[in-house]
Structures are given as C-alpha cells and as structure tokens.
Amino acid sequence: MTFGVGSLRGNGAVVDHRLSRRHLINEFHRGRLRQDQVCDAHPELIRAARNVGSAATIACPICELPELKLVTYVFGPRLPSHGRCVSTAKELQQLDARPDELTAYVVEACVSCRWHHLLRVLPVGRSNRRVRASS
Numbered sequence: 001m002t003f004g005v006g007s008l009r010g011n012g013a014v015v016d017h018r019l020s021r022r023h024l025i026n027e028f029h030r031g032r033l034r035q036d037q038v039c040d041a042h043p044e045l046i047r048a049a050r051n052v053g054s055a056a057t058i059a060c061p062i063c064e065l066p067e068l069k070l071v072t073y074v075f076g077p078r079l080p081s082h083g084r085c086v087s088t089a090k091e092l093q094q095l096d097a098r099p100d101e102l103t104a105y106v107v108e109a110c111v112s113c114r115w116h117h118l119l120r121v122l123p124v125g126r127s128n129r130r131v132r133a134s135s
C-alpha cells in the first residue's frame with residue numbers, strides 16, 4: 001500500500017473528525033475494537049511522526065504514553081501524490097503563498113503503538129484565500 005491521502009484515517013465521508021476519533025477510542029476502551037484495528041498507521045506516517053512530527057500536548061489515547069506526534073501533510077497540484085510533509089511553519093507559509101488550491105491534513109500519530117487519526121483539514125493557498133474572502 002503506497003502512502004496517500006487515503007492512508008489518513010478519518011478522511012472521507014466523516015465530517016466531524018473529533019467525533020469519529022472519540023468513537024474509535026471509546027470502542028477500543030470498551031473492548032469492541034482490538035488494538036491492532038486502531039493502531040495500524042502506515043509506516044510512512046510513523047517515520048514522518050518520528051522524524052519531523054511535533055509533540056502533541058496530550059498523551060496517546062490508546063497506549064497513554066507521551067509519544068503522540070502531530071504531522072501535517074499538504075496535498076494539491078504540483079505536489080507529490082503522497083503529499084508534502086510539512087515540518088515548519090515557514091514551509092507552510094510558503095505553500096500558503098502558492099496560487100494553487102491546496103489542502104493541509106493535520107494527523108496525530110503515536111510512534112509507540114501506531115495509533116493515528118486525522119485531526120483537522122485546512123484549506124491552504126492563495127486560491128483558497130480568495131474563496132474565503134469572497135464568501
């Protein structure tokens with residue numbers, strides 16, 4: 001399986017990422033989901049979390065170790081199909097200055113147990129800004 005936007009759990013039909021996250025965590029703690037069903041992050045995501053992820057303010061909701069990292073991926077035209085992993089605020093600002101419609105996905109990933117979930121989806125790029133300004 002190659003890494004892509006489909007590897008980010010929570011992306012898709014679910015509108016409220018926090019709700020689907022909460023639901024999965026609850027199902028795990030109730031014993032309705034096994035750990036290997038919720039801790040199945042793509043190796044590429046774990047590598048990014050380990051190398052460039054920023055520490056989350058909370059512990060991992062599954063293994064409760066302080067190993068939770070936040071990783072931001074940006075997808076869009078003229079970016080790799082597996083997305084650009086953004087590690088600094090400066091890099092994100094540069095992408096935001098592009099004339100393209102880009103989308104940033106903020107993902108949490110635990111480098112200890114491999115839990116992962118999409119936290120936020122944000123529009124990036126000047127085209128998106130025009131849309132936002134006119135609406």
Ligand SMILES: [Zn+2]
Pocket residue numbers: 060061062063064065067110111112113114115
């Ligand atoms: Zn964990």
